[in-house]
């Protein structure tokens with residue numbers, strides 16, 4: 001029990017999040033003999049963003065043969081680009097295969113995670129089905145993902161709207177959209193998947209575009225029986241497909257990071273996509289972006305432009321001024337009445353509310369530390385002042401061109417190497433040295449100098465409030481893989497257990513009645 005009466009459970013490692021990253025961490029832990037861990041997730045099953053984003057048309061714009069764990073290939077992918085339900089199913093199948101549910105507490109929200117210097121532990125207050133308890137863990141792994149906290153637009157009067165408001169990541173499946181007047185705010189990766197589906201059933205659909213996205217066609221098709229057989233029975237065939245997709249994507253990383261002008265052919269491909277989907281010259285102009293391709297995420301769709309050209313769809317480019325009880329008013333004074341507003345306005349990425357719940361050695365939260373300096377860390381994994389905390393998809397690990405699962409797996413290599421070092425050397429406390437973190441961030445910012453994300457002439461969620469790109473890995477992903485192959489203890493201040501003390505479980509169970 002804690003002094004405040006909470007039941008306490010001690011574990012060696014606590015993982016927050018049961019999406020691709022948290023689940024991957026749990027599997028790697030189990031495979032490497034770290035069996036004393038718990039996974040905490042506020043949802044009811046595995047999947048993270050692929051569980052939460054159930055909007056119509058939800059799919060992944062990275063081909064499935066690459067957007068999957070390398071250690072769990074799926075020969076049954078139904079198509080080149082999988083839909084949300086199939087990816088969600090895949091993640092749960094992998095979790096079941098490794099029996100991770102036995103270590104997982106679902107419907108569990110982390111309210112507060114606080115480093116305790118005397119106990120050398122993270123004290124993690126959680127709530128499961130309304131019951132508060134505490135977990136004490138020597139090591140905390142954050143696998144919450146950057147795209148989990150919906151960003152609701154701060155538009156004048158929006159709280160007065162009398163109809164329904166639905167965020168893309170919290171789709172309301174009970175609402176009957178058929179025949180309704182619908183507004184979609186946003187034209188990002190989520191909106192371009194939602195709009196073509198919703199347009200098919202809407203009475204009328206207004207699409208509010210603030211910035212036109214660059215969109216290339218999607219080479220989407222179902223896999224044939226022959227391909228399925230080859231994936232299953234022809235050794236190396238699916239791996240080869242994965243390798244080819246990976247290599248083609250890395251070429252884009254070169255353009256984005258070092259030579260934005262080299263992306264010109266991509267712009268031409270996007271313009272051809274516009275020409276194919278829209279015949280009206282005015283509409284074509286309205287959807288043609290005015291910044292460099294790659295500055296924001298390059299989107300993929302064959303259906304977006306034809307959807308905008310439909311008779312029941314209007315693209316609104318005049319800025320939104322306010323929302324009234326009945327509809328949306330644009331800067332030119334026009335009010336368009338609607339029954340439901342779909343906000344496909346993205347996520348709190350650099351200002352996630354989760355950051356306020358993680359409190360480090362000096363009593364400051366990640367939110368406070370990062371508000372001052374921007375989102376910074378070391379190899380996307382450790383942050384000075386937050387001992388024994390490893391973040392998955394932490395600062396400077398995001399991508400605009402290929403599969404995040406590849407980056408996650410690089411971090412999982414780093415995690416396993418870190419844990420093996422901790423185990424072998426009886427380490428009780430690890431904190432990345434400030435000079436190592438500063439040097440790493442100087443290198444990241446130097447790499448970004450010529451990048452399209454800084455010089456491409458756009459505003460994007462890749463940048464934080466200071467105007468720095470703190471979300472993306474600049475460069476080739478195999479470079480990140482190389483840098484995270486081994487835990488480099490020299491970059492860390494470490495403390496070791498007193499000789500003779502038990503190093504692996506850094507604190508014995510103190511509450512024998514507590515169960516996971």
Ligand code: NAP
Nearest residue numbers: 059060061153186187188189190191210211297344345346
């Ligand atoms: P997003 O890319 O951040 O797009 C948000 C959209 O809402 C943008 O068009 C933005 O306009 C607009 N917006 C935001 N606030 C607004 C306001 N107050 N008024 C008017 N418009 C506003 O969000 P998302 O589409 O949800 O995608 C987020 C990320 O999720 C993606 O970048 C991607 O990494 C991931 N994602 C991936 C897939 C996939 O297929 N793999 C699918 C969906 C999402 P501006 O452009 O002007 O800011």
